[in-house]
Amino acid sequence: xxxxxxERYGDKxxxxxxxxxxxxxxxxxxxxxxxxxxxxxxxxxxxxxxxxAFLPYRLPLILGNDLAGVVVRTxxxxxxxAVGDEVYGRPDKDRIGTFxxxxxxxxxxxxxxxxxxxxxxxxxxxxxxxxxWQALVERAQVQPGQRILIHAGAGGLGxxxxxxxxxxxxxxxxxxxxxxxxxxEELGADVVVDYRKQDFATVxxxxxxxxxxxxxxxxxxxxxxxxxxxKVISVAGPPDAAFARELGLSTVLRLVMSALSFRTRxxxxxxxxxxxxxxxxxxxxxxxxxxxLIEAGKIRPVVDRVFPFxxxxxxxxxxxxxxxxxxxxxxxxx
Numbered sequence: 469x470x471x472x473x474x475e476r477y478g479d480k481x482x483x484x485x486x487x488x489x490x491x492x493x494x495x496x497x498x499x500x501x502x503x504x505x506x507x508x509x510x511x512x513x514x515x516x517x518x519x520x521a522f523l524p525y526r527l528p529l530i531l532g533n534d535l536a537g538v539v540v541r542t543x544x545x546x547x548x549x550a551v552g553d554e555v556y557g558r559p560d561k562d563r564i565g566t567f568x569x570x571x572x573x574x575x576x577x578x579x580x581x582x583x584x585x586x587x588x589x590x591x592x593x594x595x596x597x598x599x600x601w602q603a604l605v606e607r608a609q610v611q612p613g614q615r616i617l618i619h620a621g622a623g624g625l626g627x628x629x630x631x632x633x634x635x636x637x638x639x640x641x642x643x644x645x646x647x648x649x650x651x652x653e654e655l656g657a658d659v660v661v662d663y664r665k666q667d668f669a670t671v672x673x674x675x676x677x678x679x680x681x682x683x684x685x686x687x688x689x690x691x692x693x694x695x696x697x698x699k700v701i702s703v704a705g706p707p708d709a710a711f712a713r714e715l716g717l718s719t720v721l722r723l724v725m726s727a728l729s730f731r732t733r734x735x736x737x738x739x740x741x742x743x744x745x746x747x748x749x750x751x752x753x754x755x756x757x758x759x760x761l762i763e764a765g766k767i768r769p770v771v772d773r774v775f776p777f778x779x780x781x782x783x784x785x786x787x788x789x790x791x792x793x794x795x796x797x798x799x800x801x802x
Contacts, residue, residue, distance in 0.1 A: 469487070469569040470569050471485070471487070471530045472777075472780040472781065473531060473567070474529050474531065475528045477517030478515075482515070483784060488530065488568070491571060492572060493541055493542075493572045494543050494572065495545040496543055497572040497574055498555070498572070498575055498578065499539065499540050499570060499571075500535065500537040500538065500539055500540070500555060500570065500573055501537050501540045502537040502566055502569060502570065502801045503538065503587040503591070503800070504536050504774075504798050504799065505801060506533075506534050506593075506624075506796045506797065506799070507780075507787045508533050508596070508624065508787075510533055511531045511533060512788055514564075515531060515784070521724075522721055529565070530566075530568050531564070531566075531567050532566030533564050534559075534593070535556065535566040535571065535594070536587040536590035536591040537554075537587070538552065538554055538555070539555060542575075543575075546575050547575070549580075555578040555579060556581045556585075556590040556591060556755070557577050557578030557752055558594035558748075558750045558751075559573050567777075567780050567799065569802065575752070576752050576753070577751070578755075579753075584762070588774050588798045589769040590769070592795065592796035594755060595748065596625045596629075597755065598748045598749070598755065599703060600625060600628045600632045601758060602748050603629070603703075603746055604629065604636060607744065608676075608677045608699055610636045610637075610676075610677060613637060613638070613639065614638050614639070615675045615676050616676065616677045616678075617642070617643075617675045617678045618630050618641070618642045618678075618679045619678070619681055619686060620643065620644065621657055622652050622655070623792075623794070624795060624796045627655055627794060628769075631655055631766070632761075634657075635761055635766050635767065639658050639659075640656065640658050641657065641660075641661065641672055643662075643668050644660060644661075645662065646662050646665065647793065667689075668689065669693055673693055673695075674693075677698065677699050677701065678693065679701055679703075680702040680703070681702075687700065687704070688732070688735065691735055691736050691739045694741040696739075697741065698742075699743075700741060700744075702743070702745055703746050703748075705729070705732055706745065707725045707747070709729075711725060712724075712726075729745065769796070770796065771795055772795045773798070774797075774800055775797065777801045780799050783798075
């Protein structure tokens with residue numbers, strides 16, 4: 469099968485096409501012919517080796533973290549799907565590789581594609597929709613009337629998180645650049661802060677939850693807009709010991725991650741708020757829970773641009789340069 473993969477970490481020009489053997493299909497797996505896959509900042513971080521200390525992939529590594537396609541074979545123990553089903557999903561972190569013509573995925577990690585979406589639209593959703601769900605529903609347990617700040621509200625994650633938070637009944641603020649203010653308003657944000665003109669930390673206050681996808685100074689400032697007891701959940705900040713425990717990492721790595729996040733956690737404590745790092749996990753069940761909202765048009769995918777499969781490397785470069793106007797970048801495979 470055709471793939472796009474890397475043979476070593478840290479080489480920005482190292483993503484290239486290569487023929488690889490078709491995947492082995494386990495008893496609980498479905499073999500999916502991929503029609504579309506989306507590009508995520510996670511792909512760039514994996515390419516650069518940002519997680520190699522605790523996600524020890526074997527190289528060469530096929531990149532790609534979410535997909536939409538058609539089931540072409542089922543394992544002997546598969547009960548949820550049949551050949552011909554249209555599905556979408558995010559493979560388990562240990563089984564990524566959606567920049568390919570085929571992938572074997574555990575049946576628990578995919579769901580039937582919402583009927584109202586194209587393959588490209590469906591492929592844009594799994595990673596960001598699951599991240600938004602796990603941050604806002606699972607971890608923050610957002611309640612109606614709470615005040616939520618979502619950074620980069622016109623981006624891949626932010627555009628879905630804003631819509632989900634509104635469906636949960638929250639009052640939603642977001643930060644965007646001048647060119648994306650209209651997009652954030654159309655997605656339903658109640659307060660839109662143009663970060664080129666205003667410092668969000670000076671105009672927002674008393675929030676219950678912050679979903680941070682930017683890290684750095686933005687994360688540090690976010691601690692100040694929360695009310696006492698508030699939570700900042702970050703997908704871009706330093707990993708913490710709780711994350712290491714979730715992965716079952718060694719005591720040494722737990723200590724390392726605790727040290728990495730110490731400064732942020734200490735500052736959070738001074739503001740009487742909490743900090744946690746989120747690395748989303750695959751879940752077909754959660755995608756099924758999201759399906760009614762998607763099929764009712766309450767959560768709609770935002771696709772910026774679609775690249776043909778042979779331009780996967782250019783699609784990664786496009787995302788890395790921040791060229792997307794709003795939402796996700798997708799690669800059409802089949």
